[in-house]
Amino acid sequence: MIKPDLFKLVMRRHAASVVLLSIKAGERVHFMTATSFTPVSLDPPLALFCIHKNNDTHDLVRVGGTVGISLLSHLQEPLSRRFAAKGAERYSIDDLDLVPGPEGAVLLSGACASMEIKVSERHLAGDHSIFVGYITWAAAEADSSPLVYHSGQYASVAGLASAQQ
Numbered sequence: 001m002i003k004p005d006l007f008k009l010v011m012r013r014h015a016a017s018v019v020l021l022s023i024k025a026g027e028r029v030h031f032m033t034a035t036s037f038t039p040v041s042l043d044p045p046l047a048l049f050c051i052h053k054n055n056d057t058h059d060l061v062r063v064g065g066t067v068g069i070s071l072l073s074h075l076q077e078p079l080s081r082r083f084a085a086k087g088a089e090r091y092s093i094d095d096l097d098l099v100p101g102p103e104g105a106v107l108l109s110g111a112c113a114s115m116e117i118k119v120s121e122r123h124l125a126g127d128h129s130i131f132v133g134y135i136t137w138a139a140a141e142a143d144s145s146p147l148v149y150h151s152g153q154y155a156s157v158a159g160l161a162s163a164q165q
Contacts, residue, residue: 015150018080021049022068022106023060029093029106032057033084035149036128037069045135047117050128061131063119068105071113072147074156079108080147102137112144 002010016035023030036050047069051058061067072080083090097109101116108114117133124130145158 012151015148015155018072018147018149018154019049020070020072020076020079020083020108020111021051021057022070022108023057023065024104024106025060029098030057030060031083031090031093033080037071040132045138046120046132047115047135048130048132049117050125050130052128054127058129061119061122061129063122065119066101066103066105066136067117067119067131067133068101068107069113069115069117070108070111071115072108073110073112073141073144074147074158076108076110077147077154080154110144111141112146113138113140115139 017037019034019037021032021034021037023032032051032055034049034051038048040046040048049067049069051061079096099107099109099114101107101114103116103118105116107116115138116136118136119131119133121132122129123132145156148155148157
């Protein structure tokens with residue numbers, strides 16, 4: 001098996017979109033930044049996301065529960081940083097422009113795309129859990145460019161699509 005440092009070095013070559021996961025726990029809404037979000041299947045529409053077992057969000061995700069996914073735009077990097085941090089600011093949401101999804105998930109306004117996922121499976125995978133779920137609702141912003149994480153830094157693909165036309 002490879003060493004953790006080599007694993008990190010190799011995985012930093014993988015560019016990933018940045019999402020904000022939202023989970024309602026009673027009346028409280030909990031957000032978490034993630035880059036481990038992947039579409040899985042078209043029929044049925046499935047996606048997966050991974051959460052470290054020690055992350056305080058991990059135990060809030062339940063099979064049968066609904067998770068909100070906001071695919072962040074390149075303009076939302078500060079929000080990604082905020083909800084990736086371990087400080088108290090990640091629990092303050094009063095300043096956010098939030099919208100409810102049809103199933104009650106809390107979604108971030110201005111995101112490139114938004115989804116509600118009904119979690120159907122949890123798989124243990126090393127120090128993480130892989131959560132798989134049905135995409136029950138989704139919407140996309142046509143003119144929005146996603147925030148990307150690559151080589152330990154945020155990046156944008158804004159302008160790439162228009163440059164190719």
